[in-house]
Amino acid sequence: MNKVDVIILSGFLGAGKTTLLTRLLQADQKHGRKAAVVMNEVGSVSVDSDAVGDGTPLKELLGGCVCCSLSDKLEIQLHGLVRDHTLDVIYIETTGVAHPVDVLEACMTPLLVDDLRIRSVVTLLDLVAWGERRSLSAAVQQLMREQVRNADLVVMNKADRLSEEERSSVEKEIRGINSEGTLLFASFAYVDVRSVMFQESQYSKGRTHAPLHVREDLHIKTFTHVFTEPVSQEAFETFVKEMPDSVYRIKGYIRFTGDERTMLLQYSYGMVTYEESDLNRTNTLVFIGDGLDHDALRDKLTAIGK
Known part of the structure; x- marks a missing residue:
């Protein structure tokens, strides 16, 4: 075979x-x-x-x-x-x-x-x-x-x-x-x-490497947030501009107020991009970063979603 x-x-x-x-x-x-x-x-x-x-x-x-x-x-x-x-x-x-x-x-x-x-x-x-x-x-x-x-x-x-x-x-x-x-x-x-x-x-x-583990050494954490309703694009982008350097990556789906489209969102190193998705997905964002403060993220995102 x-x-x-x-x-x-x-x-x-x-x-x-x-x-x-x-x-x-x-x-x-x-x-x-x-x-x-x-x-x-x-x-x-x-x-x-x-x-x-x-x-x-x-x-x-x-x-x-x-x-x-x-x-x-x-x-x-x-x-x-x-x-x-x-x-x-x-x-x-x-x-x-x-x-x-x-x-x-x-x-x-x-x-x-x-x-x-x-x-x-x-x-x-x-x-x-x-x-x-x-x-x-x-x-x-x-x-x-x-x-x-x-x-x-x-x-x-x-x-x-x-x-x-x-x-x-x-x-x-x-x-x-x-x-x-x-x-x-x-x-x-x-x-x-x-x-x-x-x-x-x-x-x-025969390669060798210094062992690195996500949680023990890199302190990489993830945080998932679901918006139940469309959110203000202006409020969300203000949130992104104030993003701490410890957030390396955001990816997921989001809908903005007044827009029927579902957008695929990608964020890395201070830059955010949107691409129209042909899928009707739950508005879920996944954050990846170094020692993420879950409570602070949750509070800010909840405020945006109101």
């Missing part, structure tokens, strides 16, 4: 993993490859799973990180996919706070070793966040370096927002961290799909 390729999509929060995943799945469909997806979310609500089409087998791991508490569940989900489907490739989209080697090790179990082949670890690096990384905690900075260091392919995303001189400088920085991997600049996660599909993993060379 042919082994199923596994491609691990790594990268810190908001780097563009889901956008790249969407492009990969579109290419698979075009070329007749049979793909499946495993998505890991630290929170208890999945938002990015909507990017996966109905015809693609999907497994979700919610409420924790594979590297800390869900490695056994990942093993079960992967085994179920290869047992129940004829597949060419499985994409594992990790949480933004996962260490890629921990995810790799969760895939390399006796139950799976005859069924899976680790094709590559792809790290999406948000160049804007990388440039501002010194404003983040030391543990988060270490995690970002580890995600870069252990990648077979580093996609340096949002390159359009850097000058040529800045690109040259950051390329030297990244090459200093990862001397063996392939480095690619990208904007909006546009890359040659072949560069992802046909990378050969260096995992067999």
